[in-house]
Amino acid sequence: MAQAGLFISLEGIDGAGKTTQARRLARALEDAGRDVLLTREPGGSPGAEDIRALVLQGNPDRWSPEVEILLFTAARRDHMDRVIGPALASGKIVICDRFVDSTQMYQGMSRGDLRQLVNDLHDLMIGREPDMTILITMDPCTGLTRAKRRNEPERRFEDFGLTLQQKIQAGYLELAQAEPARFRVIDGNRDIDAVAHDVLAVAQTALP
Numbered sequence: 001m002a003q004a005g006l007f008i009s010l011e012g013i014d015g016a017g018k019t020t021q022a023r024r025l026a027r028a029l030e031d032a033g034r035d036v037l038l039t040r041e042p043g044g045s046p047g048a049e050d051i052r053a054l055v056l057q058g059n060p061d062r063w064s065p066e067v068e069i070l071l072f073t074a075a076r077r078d079h080m081d082r083v084i085g086p087a088l089a090s091g092k093i094v095i096c097d098r099f100v101d102s103t104q105m106y107q108g109m110s111r112g113d114l115r116q117l118v119n120d121l122h123d124l125m126i127g128r129e130p131d132m133t134i135l136i137t138m139d140p141c142t143g144l145t146r147a148k149r150r151n152e153p154e155r156r157f158e159d160f161g162l163t164l165q166q167k168i169q170a171g172y173l174e175l176a177q178a179e180p181a182r183f184r185v186i187d188g189n190r191d192i193d194a195v196a197h198d199v200l201a202v203a204q205t206a207l208p
């Protein structure tokens with residue numbers, strides 16, 4: 001499928017401010033007259049939202065990391081086929097709250113090293129990276145406190161705790177170093193407006 005639009009993902013640990021910033025970025029670009037699709041993972045299409053409930057609820061040991069990789073990739077394929085791919089083909093700017101880098105982190109390195117498996121399955125079933133990934137860094141303690149404030153059933157990964165948040169924050173920074181052409185790193189430990197200003201500034205550098 002020809003993909004004429006622009007694909008931006010936002011990544012970071014729980015409570016980093018991704019959702020807040022994804023919404024702010026979408027609004028700013030729409031105000032500037034751009035055609036924007038704001039979406040999220042896991043989820044973003046009806047089938048993928050069904051899988052979201054399976055993976056985010058229940059006990060931390062409900063699924064093995066290998067089964068999680070399959071479930072997240074299945075959700076992503078549906079999201080890609082039904083929502084992201086068509087939006088890009090019609091020239092939209094797609095802003096996605098989390099994408100494959102989240103699978104690299106949460107399934108690829110939380111319980112053993114399965115990063116190669118995540119990569120291989122991604123190449124086989126998805127075959128598309130974002131054009132730009134905005135990594136919002138955050139103090140892991142603050143991020144976890146914020147995430148735990150939400151009174152939702154989707155707490156399976158938060159229940160893995162602070163050690164996982166610290167490991168994932170470090171892992172994201174390694175990913176960003178390994179792929180400097182795709183990643184932009186923004187300090188999320190500031191007020192919402194200051195972070196939003198920087199997110200918009202880096203996104204603007206990628207606009208067609």
Ligand code: Z5A
Pocket residue numbers: 012013014015016017018019020021041042056072097098099100102103104106107146147154155156157158188189190191192195
């Ligand atoms: N997961 C996975 O394991 N594998 C995968 O492949 C994918 C996901 C795609 C749910 O994702 C879980 O799915 C996630 C990883 C796993 N782990 N957990 N749990 P999610 O994106 O739905 O959930 P999340 O990352 O935990 O989202 P979150 O807690 O909503 O975090 P956020 O989006 O980064 O933050 P936020 O919602 O924008 O902000 C959180 C609160 O902080 C909120 O009250 C804001 O008003 C406040 N906030 C935001 N920014 C600021 C600033 N700058 N200052 C002060 N307060 C702020």
